[in-house]
Structures are given as structure tokens and as C-alpha cells.
Amino acid sequence: MPFDPSIAAIRFGTGLGPRIVPPSSAAAMIDRLAGPDATAQALPIQPFAEAWRLFRDYRLTARDMRQAGSEAERDALEVERDRLREALEAARLAQARTRIARVAVAEDGLRERLVLFWANHFAVERKVPVGGLLIAPYIEEAIRPHVAGRFADMLEAVTLHPKMLIYLDQARSVGPGSPVGRRSERGLNENLARELLELHTVGIGPYSQEDVTELAKLLTGLTVNEEEGATAFRPAWAEPGAETVLGESYGPRPGLEPIRAVLRDLAARPETAAHLARKLAVHFVSDMPDGDLVAALEATFRSTGGDLLAVTEVLVAHPAAWERRKQKVKTPLEFVGSALRALGVGSERLLMLDDRDTRRLLLNPLQVMGQPWDQPGSPQGWPEAAEAWVTPQFVAARIDWAMTMPERLLPDLPDPRRLVEDALGPQAAEEVRFAAGAAERLSEGVGVVLASADFQRR
């Protein structure tokens, strides 16, 4: 099938909308992706270091409060702790508004979708209830700059990022033969090593438990400076000697250099190319993707040494990616973001929501749809299969949002018949056109368009 602007916006972007000009060609999509990241500049996220300072202040205050000598001192620290906790939550919600606004208004929808895809590939979660504000800056700094760059660079940025080191327990892993390991009970934690192989690079199959353990030993010493929220290497925690991972020897001197070397090698493995090619095709095109599409992505990944711009270009240029039938179901965030886009809700409206409305209109509904904000439940990230999202509860939540929330976000709802064209373009399903014109009330007309199977798919 040939290129089509509506399919380009819906399948590879964050949807159509009255304020959005859909891409004119696959080449134009790639040109824009290769250019500057205008969306991130217009809608910035706070730096990780700034989020960390707030997080650290809270933790230190909470600790001082627990150790307070007197009731009066304790009460004063409690007031301060509560103030900091509110500030952490306010920062998290401000980031959430910004991230949803980006999905809703970005000119370059493809970049937003790639950021969502790679952030899910390298999924992290908060480690303590107040830690949610660290996730968006991690995505912003370790993932977003690399979506049109090289996979090896993204892998290194992610693996060495303090958020990932904390999330997958690397920050407290100690080599059993290291100076610290020999005189304490602290030991090896294999979490990061396991996920690095299984989820982030080669996928299940080519490695053994021995490879996991060796890689975990190789990673020892890599930890986080809690004071600054920065990556650190502590030689006293590092397992001495060389380690062998997938047949390659690293070391024997511990340090960041052998860790960078193993990451480069893992990024270049053919199994990594195959794993990522399939994952991209499954995410963007079909739960059962065309074999030729996967092969083309894999071949380009290998021939270009993991150049993600080149791989993305193959994805949007391949005929199998342009089938008319929409085989994928939007995730709840993609659904809500594309609905806001179709309704023409601007970033100014979204950024000005107060914290209560951010929860009521956006984050709570996403949770009932099955996508609690930044909490996929495991490092595996959100599921891909349509069946995981299209359950009675989750669909009820999508319908309920479509019927009730647009009128709380927009003073004047669009005519549903216009919304069909804005949201679905010239190929809108006939039954959706019919239903849009048959509703008794404006809000229900808008609701049935957004709740339609045609709009829920991409």
C-alpha cells in the first residue's frame, strides 16, 4: 500500500487534529525527525539534577524527623516534610501535564511516538511512593536525545543513568570478592544484568545464567552518588578480575571502560538487531507483523550499526506498514493524547490544569483504562497485545472518558460530524460518520466518535 497522510499521522504519529498538518511523505517524516526537537524546546521538562535535589531534600527531612530529639523539633520537621512532599507531587503532575501536552500538540508526532516506544523499552518505575518525579527527566535525558541517533548511545545513556541504576538495584550491588564485599554481608544483585540481556538487548535465548552472573560481576562498582544523584564508580565495590559475557572477556581492571565495552558489544549483537526489529514492527504495525518488514528492519539495524534514524526510515517506507486496516489498539495514553489532539485542545489549556483536575481528567482515567501513570508494573513495560487493553473494565473507562471529559476540557465542543473528519480523516469508517450525526446530544456525539473502534485503533 502507498503512503497516506492520515495513516502516517494515526499509525506513526499521535493522530490527526484540526491544528495539525499531517505529514506529506515518508521522506518528510524522516527529515523532520532528523532536525531539531522543537517540541521539547517549546514544552520543557525539569532537569534530572533539579528533580533529584527536591527528592533528596525530602528524604533527608523525613530521616531527620524520625530521629528528632524532641516532640517540638519533630513537629517542625513534619511540617517541612509535608511541604516537600507536596512539592514533589506538584513537580510530578507538572511533568505529566507537559508530557500529555506534547502528545496532544507536537508537530512531529513520530518523534513523540518513538520516545514513548523507547521509554517503554527501557521502562523504569518509581522505587518509593514520592519518587515519581525522577522518571520524566530520565526519559528526557537518557532516551529522547537518541531516538534519531544510535541505539548503542541510547543503551549507554540508559544503563549508566542513576534512575536505571536505582530502579534495577545496580546501585547497591557489591562484588562478593571486592574489598567491601569481603568484609560485609553485601553482595551481588543480578537485576540490571538480567534485564540488560533479556529485555534491553539480545532477548531471551542466547545467554545462560552464567552470562547473567558474569555480567552482574562486571557491572559491580557502578552505582549512584546519592548526594548528587549522579552515576558513580566505586572501585572498592567492584569484583576483581576479568568476566566473560557471551564468549567475550572484559577486564581484568574494573572500571567504566569495560562496562562501556560490553554495552557496545551487546548493542552490536545480531540477536539485538532481531529483537528490536521485531519489537518495533509489533509496536507500530501489527501484533503479528509482516516477516519481510521485520527482516528489512533487522538488516538495516545490522548494516548501519544500529542507526535508529535509518531503521525508522525503513519502517515508514515499507509497504507493509501502510496497510489500510488498523491492526493495533492505541494505549490509553495514546488514546487520550490523540483525543485531545483531535478535539484541538491546546497545550496552554492542558498546562493550566490544576493538580486536582490533572488527576481527575487525565491521570485517574488513565489508571482505570489500565495504564497507571509511569507504573507499568515491571521492567517489561506496557503490553503490546490488543487483548491486554481491550477488556471490559478498560473499554468502559475509555467510553466513560470519551463521553464525559471533553466537555470539561473545552468550552465549545466541536460538531461531532466535523470531529469525525478531524480525528479520522477521509477514511473514517462509515458507521462512525453515521453515529456522529445520529447522537441526541453534542457530548454523546463527541463520545461515540472518540469511543469508536475506528478511533481506538491505529
Next chain:
Amino acid sequence: MAQLTRRGFLGALALGCSAAASPLVTPVVFASAPWESRLVVLILRGAMDGLDAVRPVGDPDYAALRPALGQGGLPVGDGFWALHPALEPLLPLWQAGEMGAVHAVSTPYRDRRSHFDGQDILEAGSGGSDIEGVRDGWLNRMLGAVPGVRAETAFAIGRENLLILSGPAPVSRWSPDARLRLSPQARRLLEIVHHEDPLFRAASDQAIAIVDGLEAEGMERGGGGGHVRLAEFAASRLRGDTRIASFSLGGWDTHFRQAAPMAQALGRLSETILTLREGLGPVWSQTAILCLTEFGRTARENGTQGTDHGTGGAMLFAGGALRGGRVVTDWPGLDEASLYAGRDLSSTRDVRAHAAWVMRGLFGLDRGVLEGAVFPRLEMGADPGLVL
């Protein structure tokens, strides 16, 4: 047998859409579940203080550890144990042998005492102090080991994505606060815009049927707090073809002036169990409710009449299928030398062994499956005889 989709597609037909021949146009008929017994797993998030809920008042060291918190209580059995006063509504169940406790138990999680890690390990059912790459829940793996399981067999209830039921085996999810208020016209139009897509059509039909069912039972408006609605919804499903339900109750992280929040949390737990009992009606006699928490709390009160994160704790249980009226334990004692790391109640048995024996008793599951696929590296040991 239940007919979920009682509506035809006449509305769609009348409005000009073709009702193509599809298995989903005919009513959805569910096969019966593989067994009659019901299992409800309540996750108590925040780490319930087992030493406060079920107090070892007969232990010579207890009073000194709990000078403020240990006052009062409802003596049960021979008087070694006393229940927290807020459990008074459940005392009749205890006396009838329909409620009891297992004490000095925990998951294999040790030392780090983080809620999140502790809950992940509790729900994953993994066999070490680390999640060890286990990404699905033990109830889901149990379902995966049983033939004939359908999505309606198990319900994860509430807004959260309960790890305990997550995984490849089919599971239903519903949150009683999921609303679906639709005018008749909106319903007809929704049928039309979902009609060509079997996946969406089936899901929205079932959603509407569930909401209609709740409305017919007068539950739609929902009285009481969130926990009562969760319990009412669970009971409504368990009366039908559902056999397993799980949801969570929070409010157990009582670091500071514990007396008030503990009484509130136990009050909600009591209402939850009594709501389940009332809602289950005759099915109560086939039901087992297990109340699991991520870990216990420190044996000593802290400086603010609260308790901090600990190790060993208690599992409360209830239901007509269980042998209650007692505290099942290999009591380690509370003297300094017996405390774990000098601070926590020691755990003398893996709480997973109790859950495994309950599932073996209720569902007849093979011991090899329970000690492997369901709970990695568990040794079930001797049968504690919880199931009647």
C-alpha cells in the same frame, strides 16, 4: 451458566448497520469453573503490624515491648492471644471457627524492608529476597496450571494492576468505580461504532452487562467506603462463575501514633470480611479469605508510639471453608535472642507454604506444581490443616 449479553443488535439493525453473522451476536455463554471452592486474597498494603492485630499477650516479653500499644485487647482461646479491639466485629466469626490467624510468618524477603519490593515479592511469590526476574503473579501461575480456566474464573478488583493476578492466564479486571452511564441512544450508537470490531464489541457488551447487573442489584450507587464496594463487587462475582478474587486494602504503614490508624485499618478489614460474608450467602461455606501483607513491623514500639518496618508478621484468614478459631504458629518468642536482627518478630515459616496448602486443600492442586510453577523453591512442609 450465565448469559452476559442479553441484548441483541436490533438497535444497530434498525439504524441501518448489518449484523454480520458472528459468534458474538449470540449470547456469551460461560462454562462452569473448574471447582466450587472460592479463594479471596486480600493484599494489606503498607505492612500490617501482626503483633498488634493478634497480640501474644501471654508471651512474657510482649508487655515490655509494647507498653503503649499493647493495652487491652480481646482474649481468645486459652488467653495467650488477644485480638486488637478493632477486630471486635469479627469476634463472632472467630468463636464460630470461621476466622483465625497464622503468626510469625513472612515471605522470603529479608532486610531491605521496602514496601514496594516487599509487595512485589509477595505478589510474585518468588523464592528469594529479590524478585529474581519473576514478572507474573502466583495466582496467575496457579490459574495457568489448571485446565478449563476462563477469564471469569478470576477477578482482579480495583483500579490497580494487581501483580498477583497478572500474567499469561486469562483474568478479568473490574473496578467498581469504573462508571458507564449511557443514555439509551448512546448505547445504540456505541453498538454501531463497535459492531465491526469483534474485540471492542465483546468488551463493551460485557462492560455494559456488568454495569447493568450492578444496577439491578442496587449496588451501582454503592454505600460505604471504597473497601465495601470492592467487597460487594467481589461477592457479586463469586456468587456466580468466579472462583478467585483479589483486591487490596491500604493504611497499614503505622509509623506514628499507631493506635488510631491501626484501629481504622482493622475496622475497614472487618467491614470488608463481613461484607464478603453477607454477600456470599450460601457460598461462604466454600470460601477461604487470606489476608497477606508484605512484612511485619518492629517488635518494639518506636519513639512515637508507632512501629517501623520489620520481618515476621501475621496472616489473618476467614471463611467457611477454613478451620479457624485459633492461631496457627511455631511461636519463636519475643526475647532479645529470638528477635530477628534484634528488632523484628522472627519468621518461623514461609507464608507461601500456608497459601499453598490452602490451594491444595481447596482446589486439589498437585504439590509439585505448588512447589515449582506457583511458588518457586518453596518447601511446603507439613500440612497446617487450615482447610476443613
